[in-house]
Amino acid sequence: MFSPFQRALAREQQAFLARDRRGWGEHLVRVRNFLGVGLERADPERPTLILGAGSGLEVPWAKAPKVTTGWDADPFSRLRTLFRHRRWSPWVFGDITGAFAPLEAAAQRAVRESWSGRRRRREVARVRLAALLPSIQTDPLNLQAWILRQRPGTILAANFMGQLAPSAQRIVERAFAPEDPWESDPEKGDALAEALDAWTARLVRHLLETLAASGAELWLVHDRAVLSGGKPLELAVFTPDWRAQLRATERLEILDPLAGVDVVAALEGLPPLRAERWLWPLGPDQLHVVEALAYERRSELDQIFGS
Numbered sequence: 001m002f003s004p005f006q007r008a009l010a011r012e013q014q015a016f017l018a019r020d021r022r023g024w025g026e027h028l029v030r031v032r033n034f035l036g037v038g039l040e041r042a043d044p045e046r047p048t049l050i051l052g053a054g055s056g057l058e059v060p061w062a063k064a065p066k067v068t069t070g071w072d073a074d075p076f077s078r079l080r081t082l083f084r085h086r087r088w089s090p091w092v093f094g095d096i097t098g099a100f101a102p103l104e105a106a107a108q109r110a111v112r113e114s115w116s117g118r119r120r121r122r123e124v125a126r127v128r129l130a131a132l133l134p135s136i137q138t139d140p141l142n143l144q145a146w147i148l149r150q151r152p153g154t155i156l157a158a159n160f161m162g163q164l165a166p167s168a169q170r171i172v173e174r175a176f177a178p179e180d181p182w183e184s185d186p187e188k189g190d191a192l193a194e195a196l197d198a199w200t201a202r203l204v205r206h207l208l209e210t211l212a213a214s215g216a217e218l219w220l221v222h223d224r225a226v227l228s229g230g231k232p233l234e235l236a237v238f239t240p241d242w243r244a245q246l247r248a249t250e251r252l253e254i255l256d257p258l259a260g261v262d263v264v265a266a267l268e269g270l271p272p273l274r275a276e277r278w279l280w281p282l283g284p285d286q287l288h289v290v291e292a293l294a295y296e297r298r299s300e301l302d303q304i305f306g307s
């Protein structure tokens, strides 16, 4: 049986693959090239791990060393990779973060009394969940255990981090359905939305800390910003602060899918290999700023793994 989380990812991946890809040419060339270099550099004697491997649309599996594992919670991802690349690799089907099951349990506990199953008033449930969120764990324990066991030489994060915030939102919305958990008055603050944002930021930071502590060479691709409104935008030369790279003549509506976490700043202590950003027109009214960052391998695992 697939979990609601897995089913939601499978539906999203289906919708992602069914989109009109005519404007995706440059993105696909750049992302395949970037991840391809990471795979070509990977030590064939050490395991390689691809997080968010999906169907392999963005991943040139032909360049992957023999012992490469895909990790994606979408139950069809491995099969799709087989059809696309003729590659049947070891696979982990779980949630990379391990945090969505505890989030789902907490959201359900907030919405319904555990002893009677009765639904709480929406406002009470909102307050309860906002209060619970700071204590919901965000350490990627399964990923840490995998890294400790396998000691990968290279880890690729293939464009999954931008999905963490929408996944968290969807889990909360599912628990509250048919009610809407969010404050509808834009003039009022929304303590639940703020608490979920803070939780998501912690999740992204813990994930990055885990990747940094793995000692592996890192090749990370993620949505850095999502822009709607169809306003013209260009990118200036790369600068560590992604906002300083945006060149627009009109005011932009920018959504930060990483809940305010700056990946370049979070990984500042690692030896950089490559850093670039490009624009990906995902749809007629949706422009993504993609960030691609690579860091050299270090020899040892850090304390975070308790080794």
Ligand SMILES: C[S@@+](CC[C@H](N)C(=O)[O-])C[C@H]1O[C@@H](n2cnc3c(N)ncnc32)[C@H](O)[C@@H]1O
Binding pocket: 009, 010, 013, 016, 051, 052, 053, 054, 055, 056, 057, 058, 059, 071, 072, 073, 074, 077, 094, 095, 096, 097, 158, 159, 160, 163, 164, 167
């Ligand atoms: C935008 S797609 C990237 C496509 C993929 N790199 C490819 O080449 O097909 C994001 C992928 O990350 C997976 N994903 C997102 N969040 C995840 C999570 N928390 N755990 C495991 N997989 C996740 C999705 O199932 C999806 O396949």
